Amino acid sequence: MQRILISYLLVIGFSCYCYAQVAGFFAPDTVCMNKPVVISNVQPPSATSYKWSFCTGNAFYEPDGINLGNPNQLLNAPRFITLVQDSLDYYSFTTNSGNANVVRCYYGATLSLSPSAITNLGNFNLFTNEMGGIQVKKENGNWYGFVSDGARMIRLDFGNSLLNTPGSHAINLPGVNRAFGLAITRQNTNWVGFCTDLESDSLFRLEFTAGLSNDPVVTNLGNIGFLNAPASIIIAQENSLWYAFICNYGNSTISRIEFGTSLLNPNPSGANLTSIGGLNVNAGITLINDCGSINGFVTNNVNQSDQCIVHLVFANGLGGTVTGYQIENNGILNKPFGISEVVRQSGTLYAFVANSGSSSVTRMFFPSCSEVSLPFWTGPDPPPVTYQAPGKYNIQLTVNEGSPDESSQCNHIVVLPTPDVSLGPDRSLCQGDSLRVNPDAESKFYLWSTGAQTSSIAVDTSGTYWVQAVSSFDCEDFDTIQVTVNKSAAVRVDTTICEGLSYWAQQAMQSSSGTYFDTLQMATGCDSVITTNLSVRDCPLLIWFPNAFTPNGDGLNDFFRPVGTNITKYKLLIFDRWGALIFESADISTGWNGYVNGRAAAPDIYTFHVTFETIQYPGETHREKGTFLLSK
Numbered sequence: 001m002q003r004i005l006i007s008y009l010l011v012i013g014f015s016c017y018c019y020a021q022v023a024g025f026f027a028p029d030t031v032c033m034n035k036p037v038v039i040s041n042v043q044p045p046s047a048t049s050y051k052w053s054f055c056t057g058n059a060f061y062e063p064d065g066i067n068l069g070n071p072n073q074l075l076n077a078p079r080f081i082t083l084v085q086d087s088l089d090y091y092s093f094t095t096n097s098g099n100a101n102v103v104r105c106y107y108g109a110t111l112s113l114s115p116s117a118i119t120n121l122g123n124f125n126l127f128t129n130e131m132g133g134i135q136v137k138k139e140n141g142n143w144y145g146f147v148s149d150g151a152r153m154i155r156l157d158f159g160n161s162l163l164n165t166p167g168s169h170a171i172n173l174p175g176v177n178r179a180f181g182l183a184i185t186r187q188n189t190n191w192v193g194f195c196t197d198l199e200s201d202s203l204f205r206l207e208f209t210a211g212l213s214n215d216p217v218v219t220n221l222g223n224i225g226f227l228n229a230p231a232s233i234i235i236a237q238e239n240s241l242w243y244a245f246i247c248n249y250g251n252s253t254i255s256r257i258e259f260g261t262s263l264l265n266p267n268p269s270g271a272n273l274t275s276i277g278g279l280n281v282n283a284g285i286t287l288i289n290d291c292g293s294i295n296g297f298v299t300n301n302v303n304q305s306d307q308c309i310v311h312l313v314f315a316n317g318l319g320g321t322v323t324g325y326q327i328e329n330n331g332i333l334n335k336p337f338g339i340s341e342v343v344r345q346s347g348t349l350y351a352f353v354a355n356s357g358s359s360s361v362t363r364m365f366f367p368s369c370s371e372v373s374l375p376f377w378t379g380p381d382p383p384p385v386t387y388q389a390p391g392k393y394n395i396q397l398t399v400n401e402g403s404p405d406e407s408s409q410c411n412h413i414v415v416l417p418t419p420d421v422s423l424g425p426d427r428s429l430c431q432g433d434s435l436r437v438n439p440d441a442e443s444k445f446y447l448w449s450t451g452a453q454t455s456s457i458a459v460d461t462s463g464t465y466w467v468q469a470v471s472s473f474d475c476e477d478f479d480t481i482q483v484t485v486n487k488s489a490a491v492r493v494d495t496t497i498c499e500g501l502s503y504w505a506q507q508a509m510q511s512s513s514g515t516y517f518d519t520l521q522m523a524t525g526c527d528s529v530i531t532t533n534l535s536v537r538d539c540p541l542l543i544w545f546p547n548a549f550t551p552n553g554d555g556l557n558d559f560f561r562p563v564g565t566n567i568t569k570y571k572l573l574i575f576d577r578w579g580a581l582i583f584e585s586a587d588i589s590t591g592w593n594g595y596v597n598g599r600a601a602a603p604d605i606y607t608f609h610v611t612f613e614t615i616q617y618p619g620e621t622h623r624e625k626g627t628f629l630l631s632k
Contacts, residue, residue: 065331
């Protein structure tokens with residue numbers, strides 16, 4: 001067991017939310033598939049509530065997507081979108097470049113459904129078609145929206161509810177030609193924002209020294225990071241260091257700005273990240289620090305179905321090398337521009353994308369998985385859980401949810417594959433044969449029920465056999481097989497026929513005394529060897545039984561019955577191999593048709609007993625018995 005205490009820092013969309021580290025627990029960082037994961041040392045030991053998720057949506061994988069269309073047909077060439085939570089309710093706000101309006105969508109308490117209320121907030125006689133990024137923030141119980149537009153930024157004052165119709169206020173931005181991308185976040189007790197200038201290739205800092213209800217101080221930071229028609233910007237913090245990432249719409253690159261420990265650093269440094277692949281007229285960007293692993297998603301403002309989304313990988317953190325690759329276009333993306341913050345709800349991650357090409361919105365989501373024995377749990381001591389598929393999963397604990405001291409802890413757990421041992425179905429074989437049993441899995445170690453440690457064993461005895469296989473990751477699997485060895489039957493038949501008659505043996509009609517051999521396949525698939533000792537004698541009685549018949553419906557030899565003359569009394573009994581009576585008749589003309597209880601009897605050797613009287617010897621009972629073959 002390894003203790004993993006990773007500070008849970010959730011960076012979503014254009015904002016950074018940092019929670020104090022209070023929650024914590026012990027958990028392994030790797031486990032084998034189907035092996036119990038034991039959670040211990042849960043902190044704090046006496047919280048008011050504990051909420052566990054053992055299989056939350058994981059941004060390490062690729063998102064699903066659903067195109068929600070154009071809600072109430074109010075979107076018109078949408079550009080930027082932001083996602084906001086107010087208590088239990090969720091809202092998105094979208095800027096329309098086509099008609100210079102802002103659209104509000106109300107989702108209620110769940111993001112998995114389409115919005116239940118869509119409102120066009122209008123343009124307040126202020127917005128133009130150059131409107132760009134949008135941010136919505138809460139301060140001292142009041143909500144404020146900010147929209148970049150040309151040389152200005154428009155503030156929307158919602159008051160204490162985002163459902164209110166907002167007032168508006170225009171903020172001049174000295175030195176700005178065309179404010180476009182916009183990001184605002186809180187640093188300690190102060191709000192700091194940044195906007196990109198699409199025309200001058202510059203970055204401007206907005207310092208709200210007196211709060212969001214007042215105009216910010218504007219500082220031109222110039223072109224740092226080789227900006228080229230900069231569009232979206234996102235702010236993120238990692239290990240007390242602040243960063244900004246900017247999409248360069250002009251040359252399909254991303255610039256990283258490093259501020260150090262303060263966003264107010266007067267001399268931040270910048271670099272153009274040339275190692276990122278897949279970018280093509282990239283416009284929107286969002287980041288998420290999901291369970292200690294940073295992932296990013298960038299929109300390419302193109303209509304090719306396979307080039308719209310790029311997944312960013314931060315293998316060594318925000319300050320390290322960043323790589324990217326294109327992922328599948330889920331959600332019918334069409335010239336996507338802005339992408340919202342990422343929000344986690346009930347184990348699923350959500351983000352929304354504004355499609356400028358189709359005037360629609362796409363809901364991207366990373367669903368919680370189903371490969372875990374216990375998805376959720378409430379309480380301080382969760383029971384052990386198991387994962388049924390290999391992969392990378394998140395275990396998340398939230399304590400005191402909804403309280404001022406709410407905190408979260410999230411750990412990665414890597415589930416390793418088992419050897420996938422399979423000995424196949426139970427088998428049967430004939431006496432004298434052997435079976436090679438193979439677990440059909442590559443492993444570094446094997447242990448059989450026989451004590452063997454080889455990759456396979458030979459079996460020639462009935463019994464239950466098992467194997468334990470251990471993989472190179474020290475994961476093990478187990479399987480059993482039942483082997484049945486069927487004995488071959490050896491049957492001895494002694495029979496006598498009258499002179500002039502014949503008996504079926506050794507695949508032919510025999511009329512001479514001797515020993516004959518036949519092989520008959522049993523129902524088990526094994527052979528039965530029949531040895532016939534045939535004797536021929538002079539018979540004074542005129543009755544004769546065949547030694548074989550073929551009830552196959554061809555009209556020839558379909559019944560087993562005797563041939564005789566001058567028979568006065570008659571009783572025939574037929575028994576199977578195990579002595580069970582299967583047929584009887586008191587009429588010499590009525591023979592056995594080869595059926596027992598309405599079903600065809602199996603090919604085999606059967607025994608008959610007959611008692612009869614004749615005209616020649618009245619009152620004298622004669623008895624005969626013998627065997628015969630039923631053949632198909």
